[in-house]
Amino acid sequence: MNHFLKQHLYVVYSVILLMYIANTFIGSEPIHYVIGILAIPMLLISFLGASKLFRILGSIFITVGTGMYIYSGLPLYQVPLYFTSTMPLLAFLTVLPWMNSIVRAGRFDRRINELxxxxxxxxxxxYVRSSFTTYTLCSFINLSALSISQEVLLENMAKMKKKIKDSFISQTTLRAFAVALCWSPMEIMVAMTVDATGVSYLAYLPWxxxxxxxxxxxxxxxxxRRFKSVPYEAAVYHPERTIEPGIIAWKITKLVIALTAFLxxxxxxxxxxxxxFILSVTLVILPFSFxxxxxxxRMRSFLAIGWGTWKFRTNHMQNFVVLFLSLAFFSSxxxxxxxLGMIQQPFLAASETPLVILLLIQGTYLLMSMIGVHPVATIGILAEVMQPLYSVINPMSVGMVLITGALATATVGAYGITVTMTSMxxxxxxxxxTLRNMPFAILYGGVGTLIGYLLL
Incomplete structure (x- = not known):
């Protein structure tokens, strides 16, 4: 990819996504068609910079989607319209770094990491302390918190045996990350599920x-219990270091107040x-952060951190652009x-036994994650498959399993970004x-399925 273009992808993405958001309110069909036309070069440019896994996924979706498009006998001129359905998700991901930046500008992450x-x-x-810290930070700054927590633990556990250190970090951080995001309005799996099932986010929240x-x-x-018998030896001894619970509690309280106001x-x-829901969150994030x-x-610090973070993240969105645009074409x-009816048959056949349907969803997530399919792609397909069943099954039950099943894979997906980052x-x-966290993933999905079943 041309170096200049690679450094200015944020301009290309922003213009197209701003057009889409504006047209949501304008409702112009010609503008919608133009956005669809622009989505095709957007996909091609992103394909050049995407990782091998996402190129493979994108190629499969486009190839199979093309076959189904031709089979349906649809006219060629309508092709651009089939690439726009996931634009709200890309817009959502584009503004998300600004929320992360305000947390960092307020130094909330530094204070909480003192724990x-x-x-x-x-x-x-x-274990408990680092899990709580990761959980708190992940609720607000998502993937960035995982990296921060792992860096702190690697530094503090430098003197520990590698086997113990690896086991500890890969369990405490990934598990806290996965459970923290299941109720976060900034988590894309949650936002997709809310829109797919038509159930209010506030109805999901307590469950x-x-x-x-x-x-x-x-x-x-x-x-x-697992790590209680292992004495902790810090890499650098700090005899005077003490936690200031009042300051840390106040920082967490301010984060909770801010998140409540945001919601x-x-x-x-x-x-x-x-x-x-996705569009509402997208529209609120930027003005709320400012x-x-x-x-x-903290405006000066926020702008300095935010602008750099936003440019970097948006310039490296190629994987998600390839995934979402190809998924849009495939799904449409x-x-x-x-x-679609054929894929729905196993679920429709089990409509008399809703628990089987919920377990099928969980099993699909785990199976797809093992072969490298991103949970966003899985949820995109499952959301379409489950639509006819909402008349016989409580959509909230399905939504609970869609969310928990997707996020459980964050701890075991060998090709997923969270496991890959931890591995690196x-x-x-x-x-x-994956092997260490599989019992946890089954537990997490099992609790989500149980709650979903009780909500039937």
Whole structure:
């Protein structure tokens, strides 16, 4: 890819996505068609910079989608219109770095990470503490928190044996990450599920928090027992280091207040203008982040961190652009064929036994994650497959399983970004990480399925 173009992809992506958002309110069919035409070179340019896994996934979706498009006998001029359905997801991902940046500008991450640097006597206590820290940060800054937590632990555990260190880090950070995001409005799996099932985010929220709490408590109990016998020896001894619980508690309280305000604005805007959840969150993130920076008097720091972070993240969105645009073409073409009905048959056949359907969803996620299919792609297909069943099964039950099943794969997907990042940071085999976390993934999915079943 041309170096100049690679450095300015953020301009290309932003112009097209801004056009899409503006046209959501304008409702112009010619503009919508132009956006569809622009999506094709957008996909081709991104394909050049995407990783091998996403190129393969994108190629499969485009190839199969093309076959179904031709089979359906659709006219050639309509092709651009079949690439636009996932544009809201790309717009959502484009503005997400600004929310991460305001948390960093307010130095919330530094204060909360002090919890992991304070002295503890054994790894059992450190497990709970590092899990809580990762959980708190992931709720607000998503993937960035995983990297930060792992860096701190690698530094603090430098003197520990590699086998223990690898096991500890790959379990405590990935598991906390997975359970923290199941109720976060900034998590794309949650946003996709809310829009796919048509159930309000606020209706999901208490059940998602309950699921998150149950799984987290079980993991803390297991982790503290598993590592209690291993004494902790910090790489650098700090005899005077103490935690300031009042300051850290106040930082967490301010984050909770900010998130509550954010949710209220998102829900109010969505209800007032009849917008879907993904678009509502996308529209609120940027102005909310700026207002928050003003209130904290951190505007200069926010702009410095935010602009650099946003440019970097947007310039490296090729994987998601390839995945979402090819998925849009595949899903739209699939809807025009009788093949969707064939895929739906096993689920429709089990409509008399809803528990089997919920277990099928969980099993599909795990199977797809093992062969490298991103959970976003899986949820995109499952959302289409499950539509006819909402008349006989509570869509909230399906939604609970769609969310928890997708996020459980964050701990075991050997080709997923979270496991790959952990593998690179700790220099261990990704399949070893998968093996260690598989019982947790089954537990997480099982609790989500149980709650979903009880909601039937």
């Amino acid at each position: 992991m640097k304070a002295n503890v006597s054994d790894l059992g206590k450190l 998602l928090i309950l699921c998150s709490f149950i799984v987290l408590m079980v993991d803390w109990l297991w982790g503290s 209220l604005i998102v829900v109010t805007l969505g209800n007032a203008y009849n917008l879907n 207002c928050w920076a003003l209130v904290m008097n 073409s699939l809807n025009e064929t009788p093949f 940071n700790t220099m261990q085999n990704p399949y070893r990480i």
